[in-house]
Amino acid sequence: MAPPAAIDVEDLGIRYNLHLTRRTTLKGSLMEWVGRRQREDHYFWALRHVTFRVAHGEALGILGPNGAGKSTLLLTLAGILAPDEGSIRVQGRVSSLLTLGAGFEMEVSGRENIALIGAFMGIRHRVMRELTPSIIEFADIGPFIDAPVRTYSSGMRARLGFSIATAIAPDILLLDEVLGTGDEEFRARSQQRIRELVARARAIVLVTHDLNSVAEYCSRSVLMEKGSILYEGPTLETVEFYKDRVRKRKARLAEEQAAREAAGLPAPVTLDEIAPSGQPG
Template sequence: MVQEQVTHEKQENREVVLEVKDLGVSFRAGTTEDYKSKVFNLFSKKDDEPKEKEFWPLRNLDLKGYQGEILGIIGSNGSGKTTLCKLISGILKPDEGSVYTDGEVSALFSLGMGFNKELTGRENVYLNGMMLGIPKDTIDEYFETIHEFSGLGEFIEQPMKYYSSGMKARLGFSVTSHLNPEILILDEALNTGDAQFGKKAADKMKQLVKQAKMVIIVTHSLNYAKRNCDRLVWLDQGEIKGDGDPKEVAKMYRDSVPKRPKRQRSFELVKANAEVKDNVIVKADDATVEYKLGRKPFHALKDLDFEIREGEVVGIIGHNGAGKSTLCKLLTNILRPDQGSILIQGDTSALLGYGTGFNAQLSGRDNIYLNGMLLNIPKDVVDRELENIIDFSGIRKSIDKPVKYYSSGMAARLGFSIAAQLKPDIFIIDEALSTGDMAFKEKASEKIQEMMESAKAVIIVSHSMRFVKQVCTRAIWMEQGQIVSDGEAEEVVEQYKESVKRKG
C-alpha cells in the first residue's frame, strides 16, 4: 500500500501527456454492414442466429500517461487493449467520455496496418509518412536511416505482398519510430520480430522517450513488458484491474489466468510421442523461388533440399526475411517453385498468422464458413464443427461482430481454432499464436500436442526458441532463403542463438 502511495505521488508530480476520462465506446453485434455480408448470409444464416445487440468493449475508463514513460498494456484477447489504442490515436471516436493528448499520436498496429501490399517497401515508407502528416522532404531526409534500421536490404524495392509478417513489423516500426513521434503507440507490432530486431527496437524506444513524450506498448509477452516498461496497466473486459510496477501487475495478471483442468497427467509441453516412420510426407528437391528486384533476380528460396517423414514435428527458425513464410506458402501451394520441385503427400491445413484469408467486413461466424470453403471443407462438416470452433476460440461474445473490429489476438484465436478443428494430415503454423494471450496459448499448445500425435506431420514457424526446443523433434535454420542447419532441435537452436549473439 505504501509502495502504491509513493508511485502515485511520483506520477502526480510529472507532466500529464495523456488523460482518458470516463471513456466508453459501443458496437452493434450481429449487424451486416455491406452487400457482400448480406449475400454471404444466404449460405450461413440460421433461424436461431443472435439478434443485434449493443456491445461495450470499454466503459467508464480513467487513465493518465506521463511525460517520459514507457507504458505497457496487457490483458487477455478481447479485453479492450486495441480498442483503447484506436481511441487514443483518433481512429475511433468515443461514445462516452473524453481523450486528451498533449502532442501528435503515431500508432503502429500489428503487421504495419495501412501498408499497401502492391506497393514496394520504399513506396510504403512515403505512403505511411504522408498518412502521418510528415512532409515529403522530411521523409527524404530520414529514408536511408529508416531503410538501414529495418534491415530489409534489397527487399525495400520489393512489393509488400512478398513480405513476411516479421518484415512488415520491422518496416512499420522503423517508419513510425524515426519520424519524430510525440506519443508512439505500438499495438502488438513487434510480436513477430526476431530476437535481434526486438533488442534494437527496445533500445530505440528508450531513446524515443528522451526526446518524445511517451511510448505505449500493447503486448502479451510479460517478460518483454517487465524488461522494457516503466509502468504496466492490466485491462480485463474493458476495465483496469491493475496499474503500477510492471513486476507486480504482471504477477497479478498471471495469477488471474484460470488453471487448465488437470488430465490424467498435468499438461506440459513435451516432444511428440508419435513414432517417426520411413514414409516421406514432404520432399523438396532443389526448390527455388525467384523474384525480380528491379532488373536483378532475388532468390527468396534457393536450392532447398530436405525431407519430412511421418511423425516428425519440425520447427523452422531464422531472422525476418530468411524465407520461412515463403517456404510455408510453397508447402500450401500458394506459391509454386520457379525451379526444382516440392512434393506433398496428404491434405495440408495452414494457419499463416493472424487469420490470413479472413474478410474484414464479415462476422467471425461467417468467416468460419468462408475459411471452410477455402479449405474445401463441405458445409455440413462446418455445420457440425461450428460450435466446437466457437467454443475453442473463446470469443463467443464477439463471434457475430465484423472481423474488422477484432484485435489481432482475437483473429489469431479464431484462425487457429478453425484450422485445428479440421484435423489435417499436415498442419503448418506460421507465427499464428504470437498475439495469443497466456490462457489461450496454453490451450492451443495442448491442442498442438494432440495434433502432433494424430497428424502425419506438424511444421511450426516460430521466433520462440524455447517453444521449438520443447516441442519439435527437429529444427531447420534458414538464412537468406537457404538452409544453414538441419538436425536435432536443441542443437540447431543453440547454433542459431550463438549466431545471434555474435552479430548483436
C-alpha cells in the first residue's frame, strides 16, 4: 500500500433528494409521507462510486463538462457536504477559495466582517487579530474598511473576500477556477498569492475548464462525467482523452443531424453540448 495520502476518497456517493428542494412544501411532503412512496427515483446521485487518492505534494486536476459533479466533489472535500455513501479522508486543514465575498454582513463594517468570517471559518480569535492588518492591506480598499459593506462596490467586496479566504495557507487547497478577480493590478497580486498558496499547500485539487493551464499546475488529472470518474491519468493524457471524446461526440451529433436532414426532419435542439476550450463555459 502506498504511504498515507493527503486525500483519500473511497466509493464516494452524494445524493440529492429531488423532492426536498427549495420549493418543498409541508403539504407535498405530508402527502408523500402518507402515501409512503419512498422510491429510489426520488434521488439524484450527483456523485457515485468515486474513488481516488491525492498523495502529499501532488496537485490533481479535475476536468469534465458542466454538471459532471466537479463542484459537488469540491464541496464534499471541503466538508460542506457529507457523503451519503463511501468515505472521505482528508489530512490537514482544508480551504476552498469558494469564499469570495458571499456571506458578508451588509450592515457592519469590513473590519467587523473580517472577524466574523474568520470566526465562521473556525480560525482562532488571536490568530485572526494578528492577520487582520495584512488582510486589510492586501484588500487595499482604503478608508472603506470601516464603512458598512453595503456601501462597497462589487469589486471591493470580491477583493476583501479573496483577501480573507487566502489569509491562512491551508494544508489542502481546493481551487474552483477562481484564479483572479478585480482589475489588472489586483489580478496580478492575487495570481501571485495563489502561487504562494500552491507552493505551500501539501496537496491541491483544481477544478477547471481551462485545458491549457491545467497541465501547468497538475501532473495528474481525472475526467468526470455524470458523477463518476471516466478517466484517470497524467494530465496530458487525460486532456487528450477528453478532447478526443468531445470530437467523437461532435462528429456523432453532426452525423445524426445529417441523417435527420436527409430524412427531412427538423434539427434537434441540443442543450447538453459540451464545450471544452480555452475559455470556461
